């Protein structure tokens with residue numbers, strides 16, 4: 001009798017319950033997602049692909065790998081969380097949810113990358129962001145949320161770093177929205193940094209403070225909010241403007257073309273990954289840009305710019321490698337403006353183009369459209 005005949009077949013230990021069983025089982029290992037994945041394109045390493053990472057998650061789930069395994073730790077951090085893999089996946093794998101569950105487990109306790117811990121704490125300092133937003137003159141608050149009104153959400157980082165975005169929205173939508181006080185944080189950054197429970201709690205609280213429809217100017221915040229409180233309650237600026245102006249043509253402003261040096265400006269777009277791959281909003285920002293400028297489609301517009309929530313701070317070298325591809329294309333396209341629809345993309349692009357001493361200006365879509373107002 002051979003050894004093979006005497007030993008029972010090796011069974012994996014019971015699942016650890018880290019992942020939703022159905023989500024983890026959905027991947028059929030077809031590999032369609034590999035060319036869409038920025039980290040796979042950079043490395044050509046299967047472990048840095050969506051399929052490779054799902055294989056690692058499965059090994060973690062059944063105990064074949066421990067959370068402190070170096071490959072697991074590296075790949076949980078190297079992934080941008082851009083969800084480009086979801087958009088091309090024929091099996092409907094919800095990679096974004098799997099990544100949240102992975103980081104939630106992987107980055108627990110002592111395994112949290114030290115900088116991620118600092119950033120999580122920083123993002124809980126909502127009063128500091130609120131104060132910065134007031135000092136820097138983000139859209140003025142209008143008091144408690146009014147019933148039956150669409151509420152403009154002031155993202156934590158956006159109100160502090162780019163206050164003119166919310167002011168521009170009010171110019172585009174006069175009397176159509178309120179700006180409730182005491183909004184708090186939506187929790188999107190917490191979700192990206194391994195704190196699923198905290199991120200849900202923040203989104204639910206924000207949904208209670210702003211009952212009804214919430215208007216967001218950041219794809220990342222919008223996708224996270226929609227995931228927690230429901231897509232029907234969340235509108236991103238570009239989709240809302242087209243809907244609102246379509247329903248109320250009398251409120252459509254007479255937008256003039258934006259010019260540079262006496263000619264119509266040339267403007268490209270950097271998609272927000274979570275707006276594109278999460279909320280599936282792609283055509284609307286392009287259509288709105290084309291109303292006031294010559295729209296130029298950049299080859300990598302739909303691919304992550306490397307900002308990816310807190311990624312540019314946690315993995316600056318990898319973030320820069322991802323960004324360089326975009327900067328090369330922007331310079332080659334001879335643009336006047338690069339338009340963004342998310343706060344972290346705005347910061348990433350401004351820093352990158354400044355380093356290259358580029359003449360291209362970075363504007364949020366709201367800021368570009370406001371330039372065309374009479």
Ligand code: SF4
Nearest residue numbers: 027028030031033089
């Ligand atoms: S994630 Fe989707 S596209 Fe990628 S290997 Fe799995 S089933 Fe295929």
Ligand code: SF4
Nearest residue numbers: 037079080082083085
């Ligand atoms: S989220 Fe982005 S970086 Fe991560 S596996 Fe998917 S495509 Fe690759």
